[in-house]
Amino acid sequence: MNSRKWILEERWEWGKLVTFIPNKSLPVYSWFYFKEGFSRDFVYLMIDLFKLDNRSVILDPFVGSGTTLLACKEKGINSVGVDVAPLAVFVSQTKTADYKIEELIKIAKQIFEKKFERQDLSQVSRFTRQFFSKPSLEDILFFREQVRRIEDPAAKNFFTLALMNAAMKVSYVYKDGAVLRVVKKPVPPFRKFFKKIVKKMIKDLKNIHFKQCKIEVYLGDARKMDFLGDDAFDAIITSPPYLNKIEYTKVYEIEYELFFGDVKVDPLRSYIGLNPKNIIDPFPDLNLPEAAKAYFYDMRLALEEMFRVLKSGGKASIVVAGGVFPDRVVESDILTAELAERIGFDIDRIITVNKRVATTRRVIKIGEARESIIILSKP
Ligand SMILES: C[S@@+](CC[C@H](N)C(=O)[O-])C[C@H]1O[C@@H](n2cnc3c(N)ncnc32)[C@H](O)[C@@H]1O
Known part of the structure; x- marks a missing residue:
C-alpha cells in the first residue's frame, strides 16, 4: 500500500474546531461536557463546505453528545443521530427536544x-x-x-x-x-x-433559536444500521471513537447507576476496537497491533454502512486521530481513507488539523499523531 498517494493538507486554524472547547460557552451545547466531542462551528463549516440546506438530511452515526444534531437544528436541517451508548442517546435527545x-x-x-x-x-x-x-x-x-x-x-x-x-x-x-x-x-x-x-x-x-426541522436519535450500532434505508442521506458529519482511546462506559459508571438504573450496559458488546476476536485483518502487510486490527475491521464495517445509506453524490466528513502504541504511531487518517477507497468512496481531501509528538517513556520520539478530517464522496 502506498501510504502517500494522498496529499495531506494542513489547516492548524481548524484544530480547535474539532474539540469540544468552543461549545463550553454556547447555550444548550454546554448541557453535557463531552471531552470527546467536536464543536458547533466544525459542523457549520462542513454544512457550508457541502452546501447543505433545509432540503438536506444529515447523519451522525457516532452522535455522542449530539453536536451535529443541535447545529442542524439551528440551521433548520433534518438530521439523524445514532449511538451505541444509552447515555449519549439520552443527552442528544434531551438537547434537541422541543420544550414548552x-x-x-x-x-x-x-x-x-x-x-x-x-x-x-x-x-x-x-x-x-x-x-x-x-x-x-x-x-x-x-x-x-x-x-x-x-x-x-x-x-x-x-x-x-x-x-x-x-x-x-x-x-x-x-x-x-x-x-x-x-x-x-x-x-x-x-x-x-x-x-x-x-x-x-x-x-x-x-x-437559542431553532428552526423547524426533523430530528431522530437511535440507540444502535454504526456497523449495522439496518433501521436506516439505502441512499437516504445527503451528508454524514461524524467522529468515531479514536483508536486507542478510553472506553466510554466505565467513566460514566456513576451516571448510569444513579440515572439509568434499569439500563444494563455491556461495555464489551459492540464498541469499536474492543473485541479483537473473529476479525479479518484489513491490513495484513502492516502487522498492526491487535487493537488496531480490530479497530480498522470495525471501521470498515461502519464505512460500508455509511456508503450504503449515503445518496449518490453524498458527502462524508470523518474526524479521526492517530493511535499511539508503545513502538509506533498508527496513521488512522491514511488507513481510514484507504478503507473508504476500497469500499468505493472517492477521497476528496484529507485535512490535518492537529498534530502531537508521540514518545516512548516520554523520551524517544516514535512519530507524530495527527488528528485529521477525511472528506469523502459517494460517486
Ligand atoms: C468521539 S465520540 C463522538 C462525539 C460527537 N462528535 C460529539 O460532538 O459529541 C464517539 C461516539 O461513538 C460512540 N460509539 C462507539 N462505538 C459505537 C458503535 N459501534 N456504534 C455507534 N456509536 C458508537 C460512543 O458511544 C461515542 O459517543
Whole structure:
C-alpha cells in the first residue's frame, strides 16, 4: 500500500474546531461536557463546505453528545443521530427536544417547593456512595424521586439531565482518563446548586433559536444500521471513537447507576476496537497491533454502512486521530481513507488539523499523531 498517494493538507486554524472547547460557552451545547466531542462551528463549516440546506438530511452515526444534531437544528436541517451508548442517546435527545418553557418553569417551582424527605442510601452501591457526601447523596435521591414523577417525557429528560449535571458537580469524582478517583473537596449545598443549573438551562432555551426541522436519535450500532434505508442521506458529519482511546462506559459508571438504573450496559458488546476476536485483518502487510486490527475491521464495517445509506453524490466528513502504541504511531487518517477507497468512496481531501509528538517513556520520539478530517464522496 502506498501510504502517500494522498496529499495531506494542513489547516492548524481548524484544530480547535474539532474539540469540544468552543461549545463550553454556547447555550444548550454546554448541557453535557463531552471531552470527546467536536464543536458547533466544525459542523457549520462542513454544512457550508457541502452546501447543505433545509432540503438536506444529515447523519451522525457516532452522535455522542449530539453536536451535529443541535447545529442542524439551528440551521433548520433534518438530521439523524445514532449511538451505541444509552447515555449519549439520552443527552442528544434531551438537547434537541422541543420544550414548552412555561411548563418547565411550573415544574421547577413544584419540585423546589417540596420539603425534603430522608432517603435510604443503601439502594446505592458502595462504589458510587464513596463519591458523595451523605447530605448530597440524600438530596440527589430525593430530587430523583421528584423528577421520576414528572409525566411529560421531554420535561422528565430535561430535569434528569439537570440533576445529573448537578450531582456530578457536587461529587468527589475526578475523571483520570478511564479511571474514576475520589478527591474530597468542600461542596456547595445540593439544592441551591441544582436550582442554579435548572435556571441556567431554562435561560439557554430562551437564548437559542431553532428552526423547524426533523430530528431522530437511535440507540444502535454504526456497523449495522439496518433501521436506516439505502441512499437516504445527503451528508454524514461524524467522529468515531479514536483508536486507542478510553472506553466510554466505565467513566460514566456513576451516571448510569444513579440515572439509568434499569439500563444494563455491556461495555464489551459492540464498541469499536474492543473485541479483537473473529476479525479479518484489513491490513495484513502492516502487522498492526491487535487493537488496531480490530479497530480498522470495525471501521470498515461502519464505512460500508455509511456508503450504503449515503445518496449518490453524498458527502462524508470523518474526524479521526492517530493511535499511539508503545513502538509506533498508527496513521488512522491514511488507513481510514484507504478503507473508504476500497469500499468505493472517492477521497476528496484529507485535512490535518492537529498534530502531537508521540514518545516512548516520554523520551524517544516514535512519530507524530495527527488528528485529521477525511472528506469523502459517494460517486
Ligand atoms: C468521539 S465520540 C463522538 C462525539 C460527537 N462528535 C460529539 O460532538 O459529541 C464517539 C461516539 O461513538 C460512540 N460509539 C462507539 N462505538 C459505537 C458503535 N459501534 N456504534 C455507534 N456509536 C458508537 C460512543 O458511544 C461515542 O459517543
